[in-house]
Amino acid sequence: MDAQLIAFTGVAAGMVAMPGADFTVVVRNALVSRRAGVACALGVAGGLLLHTTLAVAGVAAVLAAVPALFRTLQLLGGAYVLYLGVRTLDGLRRQRDPEPGRERPVVSGGTLSGEAVAAGPGDGSRPLRQGFVTNALNPKAPITFLSLLPQFVPAGSPAMPRTLVLALIVVAVALVWFPAVALLVDRLGRWLRRPRAARAVEAVTGSALTVLGLVLLLEPLTA
Template identity: 80%
Template sequence: MDGQLLAFTGVAAGMVAMPGADFTVVVRNALVSRRAGIACALGVAGGLLLHTALAVAGVAAVLAAVPALFRTLQLLGGAYVLYLGIRTLLALRRPRTAAVEEAATAARPLRQGFVTNALNPKAPITFLSLLPQFVPAGAPALPRTLLLALIVVVLALLWFPAVALLVDRLGRRLRRPRAARLVETVTGTALTALGALLLLEAAA
């Protein structure tokens, strides 16, 4: 692997592992079950695959050039994260078994992970600005950017399932009623705050 690929891998790993809405929603689902956590992690990776594909295709440039479209996606993303946060906090009023049954199928966590990541309009623009920096001068752009995009997706497929498995491993302690309520309160509050910040940023 050449030096530029090593450098990109380090930068991309930092971006993927940075705590945010993706991390929080994976933790929240992993607390319900390993299956839900892994499904949510795969959904996040699917969202990153979409973003990197958009960046490679140049569609992200359209978002950068059309402020109204970018702001609309910001509002949608912020509203969805806020919705997840409020829903998590409201779920604290219900019996624990009801929350577990709600996430019993893989479809809901998978969708939550995908939508949470996919509705982040900053991601494709970030990749659009980042990927060209690691394409050597004179090298064909498309094969190189596809390789860089693949690295991002592979990192996501390693990191987020690892987070879900770690939370599940600690689950015996974390799923105790008092600990579970505390963690869900923290994750719900974090999602609500992130969603509110995204909405405020979009409205500014």
Template identity: 75%
Template sequence: MDGQLLAFTTVAAGMVAMPGADFTVVVRNALVSRRAGVACALGVAGGLLVHTALAVAGVAAVLAAVPALLRALQLLGGAYVLHLGLRTLWGLRRQRTEAPPAEAPSLAGPLRQGFVTNALNPKAPITFLSLLPQFVPAGTSVLPRTLLLALIVVVLALVWFPAVALLVDRLGRWLRRPKTARVVAAVTGGALTVLGAVLLLEPVWAA
């Protein structure tokens, strides 16, 4: 592995592991079950694949050049993350009066949540657009190199987010105690609500 590729892998690993909406939504689903957490993690990786593909195709450059499109994406992403946060907090009230479901929930929901949360992240395409070109050496064929860099990011996500889900599930006996589960749900729901609100308000602050 050449020096630039190693440096990119280190930077990309830090980006992927940085706590945010993706991390929070994976934890939220992993508290439901291991399968739900892993499904959500795979959804996040799928959303990341969309961003890297768009960056390779140059679509991210269009978003950077047309602020209105970026703001629209930001509003959509913020609204979705805010929705997940509020739904989590609302679920705390329902847990007090409703028994837990007897059947395991469908994995389509967690998979969709992970994918949409990442795919509607407005900062991801700009980050990739600014990051990937820095690690393409002069004289190197751009497309194959960029595809390799994009593949590294997706592989890192496929390792990190399922690992988070499995760790949360491993701690599940403690985390799923009624009192602890309510605290964790309140924290994750609050975090998602704040993140969604920030995404919604950033275009207003920037105006």
């Protein structure tokens, strides 16, 4: 591996590990189960694969050239993240103040049943879909990669093979980082899934997703 690839791997690791909606959604799902957390992590990696593919193909240039399309995708992404946050906080509210005649959610295996955004063991596709959609609806990602990848293509080298390698490095880093986060959260699950701790984490992740969603929504509206 040449020096440029080593440098790019470090940059990619920093970008992938930066806390944001992806990180929060993976943690949120990992609190439900290891399977849900890893599935969500794979979904995030799938979203990054889409973005890097778009960057390599040059489609991201279209987003940069058509502001209306870019803003539309920004609004869709912000609305989805906001939806996840509001749904999480609403679950906490219903847990504290159950409707008349409705029992409080029971703790089963350390997890508050019915309160997770992610689905249970019977629907493993929902965490995967959440991870993918959360990442895929971020229109800044392909433009970031479109501007970043050419910086690590040596002068005189064929652009397509090199950018494909760089794109694969990004996806590989994501495939290591996000499942590792999910497994770590699951490892700490005995403590994190205690009712009081689980409610605290739910409140933090729900609030973080809500704030991130609002920021994503307000940014294109105030630009």
